[in-house]
Amino acid sequence: MAREECKALLDALNKATACYHQLVLTVGGSADSQNLREELQKTRRKAQELAVATRAQLTAALRDRGLGAEERAEFERLWVAFSGCLDLLEADMRRALALGTAFPLHAPRRPLVRTGVAGGSAGVAARALSVRSLPHEAEGNFDVDDLRELEHEILQVSEMIQEMEMKVNVPRWTVQARQTAGAELLSSASVRVSSVGAVSVQERTGPCDPNKALAATVFSAVLLAAVALAVCVAKLS
């Protein structure tokens, strides 16, 4: 059904935008590298494809005159979320362009800022593209060419946003969001409680995370049981 498809496309676009945001955060910092720029390119291309597909679907649905009032409200809600997502993507792309130009990878006199982020971000990009892992095949001056392409893509995205505003007339103030304040707290188990421990950055020399302690005790109990069983088996045989 059209609504489900739209929703699925929008979710995928949302995921790609969030991953792109995560990747752009580290441009110019200590984790900036050829690989990062390549991942940025792949993520944003995927996001753009999804955006084009979603737009086609949503425009077709909204142009359909024979739609009921409820369905129409639903599509309008999706439309507002979609245009907001696209705005976020465009803003992130512009920032990526500015930061990429300000921090070129191969210039000898411009060191990257030592921000403390050291690891790779392949997992983030792989999540955006919904693949297991991401091969890196970029050659030498990848970032310079990439910046030129990024400029073109930014222009394309802003044209798309403009067209959208012109063609489809959805007044924002009439749309009622479905989620209430605090709706994110009722979410499913995919947001685990262990991420609470990730926030505090004070130097901790004392006791560790309670969940880690629990896991450690369970593991050690199982290990002890296995050792005891092995000893019994050895004694019996």
Next chain:
Amino acid sequence: MERVVVSMQDPDQGVKTRSQRLFITVIPHTAAGGDVVAWLIRKYCISEEEALHLGTLLVQHGYLYSLREPRSLVLRPDDTPYRFQTPYFWTSTVWPAAELDYAIYLTKKNIRKQGALVGHEKEHYDQLHRKINHTWDLVVMQAREQLRAAKQRRKGDRLVIACQEQTYWLVNRPPPGVPSVLEQGPERSSCTAGGVQMTKNTEFYKQEMERCRKALTRARVKSSVCLEAYLKFSSQRGPHDPMMSGCLPSNPWVTDDDSYWTFNAPSVAVPTKLRVERWAFSFQELLEDPVGRGHFMDFLGTEFSAENLSFWEACEGLRHGEQAQVRAAVDAIYQQFLAPGAARWVNIDSRTMERTLEGLRQPHRYVLDEAQLHIYMLMKKVEDSRCKADTVTW
């Protein structure tokens, strides 16, 4: 500030960094506050106080953040560890922090703290929920996805990025009571804080109406006209200003040679060229300069109309003189200049003369203003037509 931070990153000459050890994770790139201050002193050859101030500015604008107390935005010149902020979160005027981003951040925090947002963040959250209600679906979706995407990173990176975001929002949306560095200055906050609440009775509204009515009839000049006049003034006076164009022979405050003052004394025999040029700007300039006035008096003497300038000078003396002498001065002026058949009778038109004579019954300081203005205008016309060429070539 960004250049300072980037030059701090130089691997050979920048600030030395160590690693931070948390329970199992090791995160590199921490700089001690004392190292930062020492580097600033070395690089820019400034005093310690200035380096401390500069360092504190860097922290307040969010380019550096403390790892022990992220909420206190000061630079401590000891072992307190600091880390650099990622360029994405640098304070920028091109991309001010948006409401949607703040909403997403607060939602993420809400999820992480399981609904335990406190204080101003809770208020902001509710406010934003009302303000941008139409995009709240997007906010929740993005917040969840961003948290899930962040999980793909290593633990150390996740901690650092969370810190960076927290610092960014501490700078851009400071808690109440903390002055925001991005605002214009103290004037803005004081006018909202100390406003006296008047009782809104009819008196108040009557006063308001009166004030608005007066404001409507006030004469206003178009800004284009103002600005043109301003530009003209600046370009005309530019070469004469000792600050802008230097003063010859030399600035007495700098070289201890006060020949500049002797050349430009109020009554000097030979006025400087610049001074003479100034007389050509306007009649007022000529009259204000004692040397110019003397020359003008001589010129009027040749034209047999020196009494005009004398009258004008006498009126000025009345205006700026003692209160006790006002009556006597008015009488003297009348006897000398205005009475019919007086020794130095000035030529004033009849209407002004009538009004002046009436005013003389109750003499006060400004009673001769109209007559003085009339004579001034007369002298100005004379000046403009004949004298200007002479003074310029002088």
